[in-house]
Amino acid sequence: MNFEPYGCPIRFGAHVLGDRWCLMIIRDLMFKKRNYFRDFLEAGEGISTNILSDRLLRLEEANIISKSQDPEHGKRYIYRLTKKGISLVPVMLELMKWAAEFDEDTEMPKSFVKRLRKDSNKLAEEVSSKLRAAE
Amino acid sequence: MNFEPYGCPIRFGAHVLGDRWCLMIIRDLMFKKRNYFRDFLEAGEGISTNILSDRLLRLEEANIISKSQDPEHGKRYIYRLTKKGISLVPVMLELMKWAAEFDEDTEMPKSFVKRLRKDSNKLAEEVSSKLRAAE
Numbered sequence: 001m002n003f004e005p006y007g008c009p010i011r012f013g014a015h016v017l018g019d020r021w022c023l024m025i026i027r028d029l030m031f032k033k034r035n036y037f038r039d040f041l042e043a044g045e046g047i048s049t050n051i052l053s054d055r056l057l058r059l060e061e062a063n064i065i066s067k068s069q070d071p072e073h074g075k076r077y078i079y080r081l082t083k084k085g086i087s088l089v090p091v092m093l094e095l096m097k098w099a100a101e102f103d104e105d106t107e108m109p110k111s112f113v114k115r116l117r118k119d120s121n122k123l124a125e126e127v128s129s130k131l132r133a134a135e
Numbered sequence: 136m137n138f139e140p141y142g143c144p145i146r147f148g149a150h151v152l153g154d155r156w157c158l159m160i161i162r163d164l165m166f167k168k169r170n171y172f173r174d175f176l177e178a179g180e181g182i183s184t185n186i187l188s189d190r191l192l193r194l195e196e197a198n199i200i201s202k203s204q205d206p207e208h209g210k211r212y213i214y215r216l217t218k219k220g221i222s223l224v225p226v227m228l229e230l231m232k233w234a235a236e237f238d239e240d241t242e243m244p245k246s247f248v249k250r251l252r253k254d255s256n257k258l259a260e261e262v263s264s265k266l267r268a269a270e
Contacts, residue, residue, distance in 0.1 A: 006238055006239075006240040006241075007238075007240055007241065007242045008162075008242060009230065009231040009233075009234030009235065009238065009241060009243055010158055010159065010161075010162040010227065010230060010231065010234075011155075011159070011180070012234040012237075012238045012241070013158070013230040013231075013233060013234055014155035014158040014159065015155075017152065017153070017158070017230065018152070018153065018154055018155030018156075018157075018158045019153055019154070019155070020146075020149035020150075020153030020154070021153075022153075023145055023148070023149040023152070023153045024145065024146070024149065026145075027143075027145040031145075045146070084237050087233055087236060087237070088233060090229045090232070090233075091226060091229040091230050091233055092145065094225045094226040094229045095144065095145060095148040095152065095226050096144040096145065096148075097225070098144075098148060098222055098223060098225075098226055099144030099145075099147040099148055100144065101222060102147075102219050102222070103140075103141055103142075103144065103147045104141075105141040105142055106141075106142065106144060106147070107142045107143060107144075108144055
């Protein structure tokens with residue numbers, strides 16, 4: 001990234017969210033239990049290995065995700081959202097609420113959309129504490 | 136964009152928000168009272184005219200913004216957020232709340248951050264109704 005993101009809050013957010021691949025990776029970590037390089041690669045979005053490596057590095061440098069050796073498979077790295085990454089849950093839920101309103105082909109179950117509309121704060125807290133527990 | 140955004144809500148959102156220039160244009164329309172091509176160009180983000188044209192078209196095609204002849208200057212176009220664009224206010228406010236927490240150099244006034252944290256729903260309603268009134 002060839003720009004200085006600090007100061008303006010939207011520019012600051014755009015540094016990590018203003019890229020569709022970063023958004024997909026954050027989604028996978030946050031909602032899809034995908035934590036490995038191969039998981040992101042096979043998530044069906046058609047990302048290439050070099051773009052994926054680049055975005056994982058960018059997210060790691062921005063302290064949104066952490067990379068560590070998988071305790072179960074020494075040679076494999078496991079990616080997780082950091083505290084700063086988990087704090088993006090409310091942003092992602094608001095985006096989902098927006099999509100529920102404007103995407104007629106949304107694949108979100110109606111029961112989930114109902115919860116999202118009724119009490120997204122509580123839902124955000126639930127999702128966040130699950131993620132914190134897995135840290 | 137060479138992908139079909141529908142179905143997944145984050146993919147759907149990424150179609151317009153997963154690009155830092157689109158985010159900057161939405162910010163300018165939403166919070167900065169910038170409504171003209173020249174305004175976006177001179178917003179200090181260093182966007183080029185061809186990228187700006189491309190992103191305005193993308194946002195127009197996604198029905199996030201509308202383009203119409205400026206009633207005061209027949210030769211000039213005025214850009215505005217549509218209903219679908221205005222509905223992104225809560226997403227942008229959540230992003231600002233996140234930036235307030237993690238950007239030590241944030242330029243947001245403390246009083247604004249306080250309001251954002253205390254009652255972002257009410258703030259979202261205020262911002263949205265001002266934008267609707269200007270439609």
